[in-house]
Amino acid sequence: MMQTPVIQARGLVKRYGTVTALNHADFDLMPGEILAVIGDNGAGKSSLIKALNGAVIPDQGEILINGSPVKFKSPIDARKAGIETVYQSLALSPALSIADNLFLGRERRSQGFLGKFFRKLDERSMKAEAREALSSLGLATIQNIGQAVETLSGGQRQAIAVARAAAFAKSVVIMDEPTAALGVKESRKVLELILEVRSRGLPVVLISHNMPHVFEVADRIHIHRLGQRACVIKPSDYTMSDAVAIMTGAAPAPGPTTDIHAVA
Incomplete structure (x- = not known):
């Protein structure tokens, strides 16, 4: 069939x-x-x-x-259809924490009066879900979910962007040149993340000029x-x-x- x-x-x-x-x-x-x-x-x-x-x-x-x-x-329409994109520029906010970046544009408000009228964010649940998202992709080495993204290495930042896409994608994850600016060791980790996303049932579109990487994972x-x-x-x-x-x-x-x- x-x-x-x-x-x-x-x-x-x-x-x-x-x-x-x-x-x-x-x-x-x-x-x-x-x-x-x-x-x-x-x-x-x-x-x-x-x-x-x-x-x-x-x-x-x-x-x-x-x-x-x-x-x-x-792009909001595409997101609603379950399509998430990891851009080469990563689209992360360096000054914000890892948890804040994972929920950037999708911040979760607290329930009750404070959330409804004062727009208080439910930081506890966002941090818990962010940690779970990272752990599910084998990124448990990032211990402090509240640390600023600007303190992370290039590979770790790319991993955060991939984790954000995988956490919210329902249909597909599109990755635009995910290893272009990374060294050998960090590129290897990103390739492993791509395979991990696929193993969770999400198809991946990989745009890349790196032919060895393409032939390895595609x-x-x-x-x-x-x-x-x-x-x-x-x-x-x-x-x-x-x-x-x-x-x-x-x-x-x-x-x-x-x-x-x-x-x-």
Whole structure:
């Protein structure tokens, strides 16, 4: 029995003046998978992801969540549909605590008079849930949930952003270049976090230029070229050189009758 994609896009078009960023682009994310999205600079990856998370409104095309058409007018709409995005900039507030950052924009008020009329926050429950979210992803080494994010290392900050997305995502977690600014050890921890998120049943979209990381964790690889999906390949069937060749146009995208290894 064929599975219904968690997120599906058909014929997405996005133009910026005379520049076409998305040229009838298609996209499919299946349940429980890590789908890597790769492409050369200017290929339209960012526009595709922004269309899927509500940051960009396509000029044409259709987006479906679990088979049902949706129209996102903002990232808030995408969040309501269960789509969480971890941006390369992390979107964390350095001066706030770990717990405050996890609930940033979703602060929980205390029950009763103080919460209703004085908007008092329920800090106890937020701290408890924040600690539980970190522990569930194997981040128990961060002891003080009340410490400021600016005191953390780059890898720990990335982990906080991933934990926030995993805690609130119901459909999918999108990760934009999560290891771009990290060292080897910190990158390894983030890759482990990505696998942990997938093991909890959440599919992951991984946008990355790091081909070794892509081939290590991805179940499938969406190759984007010239504003549209060139093809989707499995890492087990192709090499990193193959993927780069398709991505840059040095080799044709494989189809039903095309074998990239036969191309000179």
